[in-house]
Amino acid sequence: MTTAAESTTDLVHTAAESTTSLVQSVDWLAIAPPVTVAAVALVVLVADLFVPRERKPLLGYGAVAGLVAALLFLLPLRDGDRSTFCLSAGTHACSYTADHFTLVIQLLVLGGALLTALLSIGDTRKLPAGEFWFLLLSSAAGAALLPAARDLATLVVALEVASLPAFALVGIKRGDRRSSEAALKFFLSSVVATAVMLLGVSFVYAATGTLHLTEIAARLDDVPGQLSTLAEAGVALTLVGFAFKTAAAPFHFWVPDTYVGAPLPIAAYLSVVGKAVGFSGLILVTVVAFPSYADVWGPALAVLAAITMTVGNVAALRQSATRARSAVRLLAWSSVAQAGYLLVPIAAAAYAGDRQIGSTVAYALMYAVVNLGAFAVAALVARTSPGNRLADYRNLYATRPLAALTLGFFLLCLAGLPPGIIGLFAKVTVFSAAVDAGLGWLAVVMAVNVVIALYYYLQWTAALFRGPAEDEARDGAQDGTEQRPATHHRAPAPLTAAIVITAVAGIALSGAPQAVLRFADVNLF
Numbered sequence: 435m436t437t438a439a440e441s442t443t444d445l446v447h448t449a450a451e452s453t454t455s456l457v458q459s460v461d462w463l464a465i466a467p468p469v470t471v472a473a474v475a476l477v478v479l480v481a482d483l484f485v486p487r488e489r490k491p492l493l494g495y496g497a498v499a500g501l502v503a504a505l506l507f508l509l510p511l512r513d514g515d516r517s518t519f520c521l522s523a524g525t526h527a528c529s530y531t532a533d534h535f536t537l538v539i540q541l542l543v544l545g546g547a548l549l550t551a552l553l554s555i556g557d558t559r560k561l562p563a564g565e566f567w568f569l570l571l572s573s574a575a576g577a578a579l580l581p582a583a584r585d586l587a588t589l590v591v592a593l594e595v596a597s598l599p600a601f602a603l604v605g606i607k608r609g610d611r612r613s614s615e616a617a618l619k620f621f622l623s624s625v626v627a628t629a630v631m632l633l634g635v636s637f638v639y640a641a642t643g644t645l646h647l648t649e650i651a652a653r654l655d656d657v658p659g660q661l662s663t664l665a666e667a668g669v670a671l672t673l674v675g676f677a678f679k680t681a682a683a684p685f686h687f688w689v690p691d692t693y694v695g696a697p698l699p700i701a702a703y704l705s706v707v708g709k710a711v712g713f714s715g716l717i718l719v720t721v722v723a724f725p726s727y728a729d730v731w732g733p734a735l736a737v738l739a740a741i742t743m744t745v746g747n748v749a750a751l752r753q754s755a756t757r758a759r760s761a762v763r764l765l766a767w768s769s770v771a772q773a774g775y776l777l778v779p780i781a782a783a784a785y786a787g788d789r790q791i792g793s794t795v796a797y798a799l800m801y802a803v804v805n806l807g808a809f810a811v812a813a814l815v816a817r818t819s820p821g822n823r824l825a826d827y828r829n830l831y832a833t834r835p836l837a838a839l840t841l842g843f844f845l846l847c848l849a850g851l852p853p854g855i856i857g858l859f860a861k862v863t864v865f866s867a868a869v870d871a872g873l874g875w876l877a878v879v880m881a882v883n884v885v886i887a888l889y890y891y892l893q894w895t896a897a898l899f900r901g902p903a904e905d906e907a908r909d910g911a912q913d914g915t916e917q918r919p920a921t922h923h924r925a926p927a928p929l930t931a932a933i934v935i936t937a938v939a940g941i942a943l944s945g946a947p948q949a950v951l952r953f954a955d956v957n958l959f
């Protein structure tokens with residue numbers, strides 16, 4: 435016979451076991467990269483209250499140190515087999531997963547944020563330093579969290595943590611009307627896209643009863659008939675929201691004005707890190723959560739890819755060399771075109787499996803290095819030519835030969851021409867993904883667009899080594915921008931370091947392209 439004391443003891447043990455099962459164990463090493471960046475952001479914000487004005491640059495170096503520390507935390511995670519915040523032990527329904535896909539994207543995001551910080555150290559004299567560094571690090575923390583998110587709630591929160599500080603960064607130049615207008619356009623269009631995406635997420639949750647991506651994938655295969663329309667609408671609306679974040683046409687209209695109005699380092703940040711955020715989310719919801727609807731999102735993304743690369747390249751062709759900030763505007767339209775190339779392997783994954791995703795990752799790594807390098811040289815030229823016109827780069831080789839050579843190399847990489855071997859191989863990899871998936875028409879569209887892009891990339895490259903035009907002095911007055919004399923000024927050490935790092939990385943990848951292209955041949959999930 436069980437005594438009252440024994441019954442009480444059993445109840446206590448049962449209650450203790452139940453309580454223990456509700457306690458989430460946290461793998462602190464797995465979440466260390468985004469947590470480190472977020473912690474440094476708070477430290478910088480508090481330190482700004484006590485650091486005197488003449489020592490504000492120390493905040494920038496603190497931000498750089500925090501990003502380097504976050505990158506170092508990726509090393510012990512390289513096996514790619516850690517998960518945390520799971521529903522129960524041994525389950526695949528986890529909210530945070532540090533797999534190979536996560537680690538590669540975190541490397542891209544944190545590396546891009548680090549180079550942006552180097553570009554910004556010498557460019558924040560007229561900006562509120564504490565707020566700037568806090569916003570940049572906060573956005574980078576959200577961007578690093580997003581590829582690890584494995585439920586829709588975490589995915590949306592990470593996306594907004596990455597996006598909301600970016601709005602403020604675009605408009606952080608006080609008293610600049612162009613910057614304020616760019617921030618407002620970016621904010622309003624992004625809010626609408628987020629609202630549409632949240633509506634889609636709510637529909638998906640209503641149809642499946644779960645937010646975890648792997649659970650959604652399993653339950654979408656067996657959605658009750660009365661909920662099938664709701665599920666389809668949820669999938670479509672969710673994809674629309676992420677299409678905006680990737681700057682895919684026709685959701686690209688905010689890009690040129692935003693890049694032109696933002697501080698140049700922030701334009702570089704949005705072109706690489708902002709794009710990585712959007713593509714990471716798009717990959718997760720399509721390949722991981724919605725594989726059963728591949729017959730819907732596959733053709734849709736293929737069409738979006740074709741339209742996006744065409745719109746971007748045609749608009750880039752129309753840029754006038756004498757228009758104010760035409761160099762940044764051309765890079766903005768170029769980034770739209772590059773988004774089209776990045777969409778191709780994701781569309782191919784609907785037909786040939788998720789191994790095609792590696793081609794997008796490989797191309798994104800190449801694009802991040804060379805595009806940040808191009809923006810770094812643009813930041814250098816802007817120090818003597820604030821208008822940043824394409825005409826300001828004419829005969830750059832005469833005054834800054836190394837900068838001209840590196841910019842020429844970056845442009846050839848983006849064009850996919852030697853000696854930019856990594857750009858050529860990355861484009862071939864994306865082209866092969868389309869062919870292997872049976873998307874021959876998309877491969878033809880891509881080939882045509884690559885030829886179109888050759889014109890403006892080669893035209894800009896040739897101008898770097900061409901003597902100034904006779905009427906160039908008159909052109910500066912057309913845009914109302916005062917041009918400074920083309921004198922040689924010593925570049926700040928952090929800006930020089932950013933150019934050197936991207937140039938060395940681009941040359942190394944061109945010499946050993948397998949370092950990046952190997953991701954195209956493995957399953958990252």
